[in-house]
Amino acid sequence: MNDGIFKEEWLVEVQEAQKRAYTPYSNFNVGALLITEDDEYIYGANIENASYPATICAERTALVSAYANGKTKFKAIVVITDAPDPASPCGVCRQVLKELTSDDMPVYMASKDGRVIKRTVDELLPLGFSGKDME
Ligand SMILES: O=c1ccn([C@H]2C[C@H](O)[C@@H](CO)O2)c(=O)[nH]1
Numbered sequence: 001m002n003d004g005i006f007k008e009e010w011l012v013e014v015q016e017a018q019k020r021a022y023t024p025y026s027n028f029n030v031g032a033l034l035i036t037e038d039d040e041y042i043y044g045a046n047i048e049n050a051s052y053p054a055t056i057c058a059e060r061t062a063l064v065s066a067y068a069n070g071k072t073k074f075k076a077i078v079v080i081t082d083a084p085d086p087a088s089p090c091g092v093c094r095q096v097l098k099e100l101t102s103d104d105m106p107v108y109m110a111s112k113d114g115r116v117i118k119r120t121v122d123e124l125l126p127l128g129f130s131g132k133d134m135e
């Protein structure tokens, strides 16, 4: 990925985050790396539960961890799985990304072998619902 924004070291970091996944049910480990505006790294990983719907995706664990630690402005998020092709965030995570980040924030999706594709939050959730729709 050569867009003038993405840094190769983000791939190393997101793989570290992926190692923290807790996935006894799916064995599908997802890592997320949220980069704050001041270049801090916030890790996310999917944390599953025997009550399956209680599972939290990697993208959302990163976002809620950041907010809980007082970080609310972000440059980008990187997501990685062990799938052969880059996997993209689920619908619930897209909705949460819409609320807690900016529409033009890049979402980088990496495959196991390090291929990376990029979409903005708005591209992942076009015409998404937000608090503005309630004004
Ligand atoms: O974008 C995604 C898609 C899925 N998962 C997790 C949820 C569950 O633990 C496992 C299988 O769906 O992957 C994520 O963390 N992020």
Ligand SMILES: [Zn+2]
Pocket: 057, 058, 059, 060, 089, 090, 091, 092, 093, 094
């Ligand atoms: Zn999700």
